[in-house]
Amino acid sequence: MKLAGCSAVVTGGASGLGEATARALAAEGVKVAIFDMNAEKGEKVAADIGGVFCHVNVTNDESVDAGFAKARAAIGQERILINCAGTGNAVKTASRSRETGEIKHFPLDAFNMIIQINLVGTFRCIAKSAAGMLTLEPMEDGERGAIVNTASVAAEDGQMGQAAYSASKGGVVGMTLPIARDLMSEGIRVNTILPGIFNTPLLQGAPDNVKAALSASVPFPKRLGAPAEYASLAVEMCRNSYFNGEDVRLDGAIRMAPR
Numbered sequence: 001m002k003l004a005g006c007s008a009v010v011t012g013g014a015s016g017l018g019e020a021t022a023r024a025l026a027a028e029g030v031k032v033a034i035f036d037m038n039a040e041k042g043e044k045v046a047a048d049i050g051g052v053f054c055h056v057n058v059t060n061d062e063s064v065d066a067g068f069a070k071a072r073a074a075i076g077q078e079r080i081l082i083n084c085a086g087t088g089n090a091v092k093t094a095s096r097s098r099e100t101g102e103i104k105h106f107p108l109d110a111f112n113m114i115i116q117i118n119l120v121g122t123f124r125c126i127a128k129s130a131a132g133m134l135t136l137e138p139m140e141d142g143e144r145g146a147i148v149n150t151a152s153v154a155a156e157d158g159q160m161g162q163a164a165y166s167a168s169k170g171g172v173v174g175m176t177l178p179i180a181r182d183l184m185s186e187g188i189r190v191n192t193i194l195p196g197i198f199n200t201p202l203l204q205g206a207p208d209n210v211k212a213a214l215s216a217s218v219p220f221p222k223r224l225g226a227p228a229e230y231a232s233l234a235v236e237m238c239r240n241s242y243f244n245g246e247d248v249r250l251d252g253a254i255r256m257a258p259r
Contacts, residue, residue: 001079001139001143001146001238001239001240001241002139002140003025003028003029003030003080003235003238003239004028004029004030005029005030005031006030006031006078006079006080007030007031007032007033007071007072007075007076007077007078007079007080008022008025008030008031008032008033008078008079008080008081008082009032009033009034009035009067009068009071009078009080009081009082009125009129010022010025010032010033010034010035010082010084011035011036011056011058011081011082011083011084011085011121011122011125012035012036012083012084012085012086012150013032013034013035013036013042013045013082013084014034014036014037014038014041014042014045014053015036015038015041015045015200015201016084016198016200016201016202016227017084017150017195017198017200017227017230017231018034018036018082018084018085019041019045019227020226020227020228020230020231021082021084021227021230021231021234021235022034022045022049022051022082023045023048023049023231024228024231024232024234024235025080025082025231025235025238026049026050026051028235030080031050031051031075031076032046032049032051032052032075033046033051033052033053033054033067033070033071033074033075033078034046034051034052034053034054035054035056035058035064035067035071035085035125036053036054036055036056036085037055037056037057039053039055042054042055051075052070052071052074052075054066054067054070054071055067058085058117058121058122058124058125059116059117059120059121059124061124064124064125064128065128068128068129068132072132077132077133077135077136078129078132078133078145079133079136079139079144079145079146080145080146080147080148080238081125081126081129081130081145081146081147081148082147082148082150082234083122083125083126083147083148083149083150084150085117085121085122085125086117086118086121086122086150086168087114087117087118088114088118088162088164088165089110089113089114089161089164089165090160090161090162090165091106091107091110091111091161091163091164092106092160092161093105093106093163094106106163106164110164111163111164111167113164114164114165114167114168115164115167115168115171117168118165118168118169118171118172119167119168119169119171119172122149122150122172123175126147126149126179126190129145129147130145130147130179130183130186130188133145133186133188134186134188138187139187140241141187141241142187143187143188143189143241144186144187144188145187145188145189146188146189146190146191146237146238147179147188147189147190147191148190148191148192148193148234148237148238149172149176149190149191149192149193150172150192150193150195151169151170151172151173151192151193151194151195151247152165152166152169152194152195153194153195153196153249153251153254153255153256154166154169154256155169155170155172155173155194156170156173156194156249157255157256158170158256159256159257159258159259160258160259169194172192173192173194173247176190176191176192176245176246176247177245180244180245181245184244189237189241189243189244189245190244190245191237191243191244191245191246191247191248192246192247192248193230193233193234193237193248193250194247194248194249194250194251195225195230195250195251196218196225196249196250196251196252196254197214197215197217197218197224197225197251197254198224198225198226198227198230199211199224199225199226199227200227203224211224217254217257218251218252218253218254219252219253219254220252220253221252222252223252225250225251225252229250230250233248233250
């Protein structure tokens, strides 16, 4: 796919992996709309790259519809969708307090929240973006668009307390090929990246000894992943028209331990 001149939507584009990808796409001549809940950061990134910010909650139909309407009015129908919006939590399925002996289980509302954001929110954006892409004239090879999702290595080797997170990311992996097949006759490709331990804002505030231990757990290179490395793969998934229906780990060969 020739990227220059295309339009893109990046969910979770105000920080971390999404921000890096928005900047990388803009550097390729792509017009970028950022979907995020953080207006202050989102507006700043959009201003930096000459894009547009849309305040969007991916769990809400009306919010997502309004975001696509604003983005398309500003930069045109997107040919590229990058799904980076997501979150996580850590709660054991069932546990006993060491102090009191009290037994608790994973609160179902907290479990459902992660599924709604990471899995349903991703599918919501895919479905609405793909419907818009169907209105576009095909490019070379009959291509109309490219979609890149973000899962996690936790989809395959989730740690203790990650039942909800792993289920949500495993769902993203599981739906990649079926969606690619759904959209194959319309020339829309779908791929998913499974990042390992990346130096995103979530980790930047961690103590140095914690980051050092995490870095040491990576076989090679022994460091945290850089958001620009995620962005590089996301851009290649868009550019390379034979890249379709794939789930790719980007993790320095790490396999997560139970805890």
